Amino acid sequence: MNKKEQREKFIDIMAKFTAYTGKHLPDDVYAKLKELREKEDTTIATIIYDAMFEDLKVADDLDRPLCQDTGVIQYFVQVGTKFPLIDEIEDCLREAVKRATILGPLRHNAVEVFDEKNTGNNVGKRIPWIDWEIVPHSNEVKIYVYMAGGGCSLPGTAKVLMPLEGYEGVVKFVFDQITSYGINACPPLLVGIGIAGSVEVAAKLSKKALLRPIGSHNSNPRGAELESRIEAGLNEIKIGPGGLTGENSVMGVHIEEAARHPATxxxxxxxxxxxxxRALIKIDADMEYEMISHKGAIL
Ligand code: SF4
Known part of the structure; x- marks a missing residue:
């Protein structure tokens, strides 16, 4: 395959992958929703969960997006230094989003800030958003796509706490925000928390925490314990599916951290x-792919 053919294959895979993600939940999210549905016995909670599963079935049957808000497209790229298209990934991803917008179809969600104009193809300044990690000595690329919907982005926030507020301050911050705005994000929620020394690192890590598989834990046992405790506490609030009360509030709580400044x-x-x-794909140097988040999926 020459460079031109490689490029065309890569764009085609990424366009189909992005459109597919709008129509099918990843395996771990589907399994968690099933688990939470089984724990409910009130009429309202079971009706809401059953409506979600009906929605997923209809989306699959009709080959349509499972929610009308297909979000702003974000890619988290882990690219090997020897991947043949490393110089062209950004350009290819922008083209893939344009094609996915037609293929999906995806709702037009990219509004240029100072022009207040919807671009009509989900591509705009710095959108699709691309986060880069370089992997030495590798010839493959792994790419997460995340569809950042309006409702699920709305509770997002970040702040630098005074050191004396301690990790108790982190917990208070999370509970205040979820009890004030969590309902806007169509619960049950997946909660991503970033802890660091400065605000932009904490914010970025909170989003990366959402990429982890549900059921995974922070690599530090104390971090994992804090995740479990916050999850148990948020579930005590019993926000329920759709925010209409139920046995649980969240699908999980994930924390990612970076060493912090002593004073922040x-x-x-x-x-x-x-x-x-949220979906994850691996593409090798021969442009062969594997969808890691959706076992056995064919694009
Ligand atoms: S928050 Fe609700 S409306 Fe927004 S993308 Fe999620 S399910 Fe759709």
Missing amino acids: IAVGLSTGCWAHR
């Missing part, structure tokens, strides 16, 4: 909704 504790918060459209 920055905390970032991002939320994912029940329709948590």
Whole structure:
């Protein structure tokens, strides 16, 4: 395959992958929703969960997006230094989003800030958003796509706490925000928390925490314990599916951290909704792909 053919294959895979993500939940999110549905016995909670599963079935049957808000497209790229298209990934991803917008179809969600104009193809200044990680000595690329819907982005926030507020301050910050705005994000929620020394690092880590598989834990046992405690506490609030009360509030709580400045504790918060459209694909140097988040999916 020459460079031109490689490029065309890569764009085609990424366009189909992005459109597919709008129509099918990843395996872990689907399994968690099933688990939470089984724990409910009130009429209202079971009706809402059953409506979600009906929605997923209809989306699959009709080959349509599972939510009308297909979000702003964000890619988290882990690219090997020897991946043949490393110089062209950004250009290819912009083209892939334009094609996915037609293929999906995806709602037009890119509004240029100072022109107040919708671009009509989900591509705009710095959108699709691309986050880069360089992987030495590798010839493959792994790419997460995340569809950042309006409702699920709305509770997002970040702040630098005074050091004396401690990690208790982090917990208070999270609970205040979820009890004030969580309902906007179509619960049950996936809660991503970033803890760091400055606000932009904490905010970015909170979004990266949403990329982790549900059921995974922070690599530090104390971090994992804090995740479990916050999850248990948020579930005590019983926000329920759609915010209409139920046995649980969240699908999970994920924390990612970076070593902080001694005098600051920055905390970032991002939320994912029940329709948590996050997918992971691996593409090798021969442009062969594997969808890691959706086992066996063929694009
Ligand atoms: S919060 Fe999620 S499920 Fe609700 S409208 Fe937005 S994208 Fe759709």
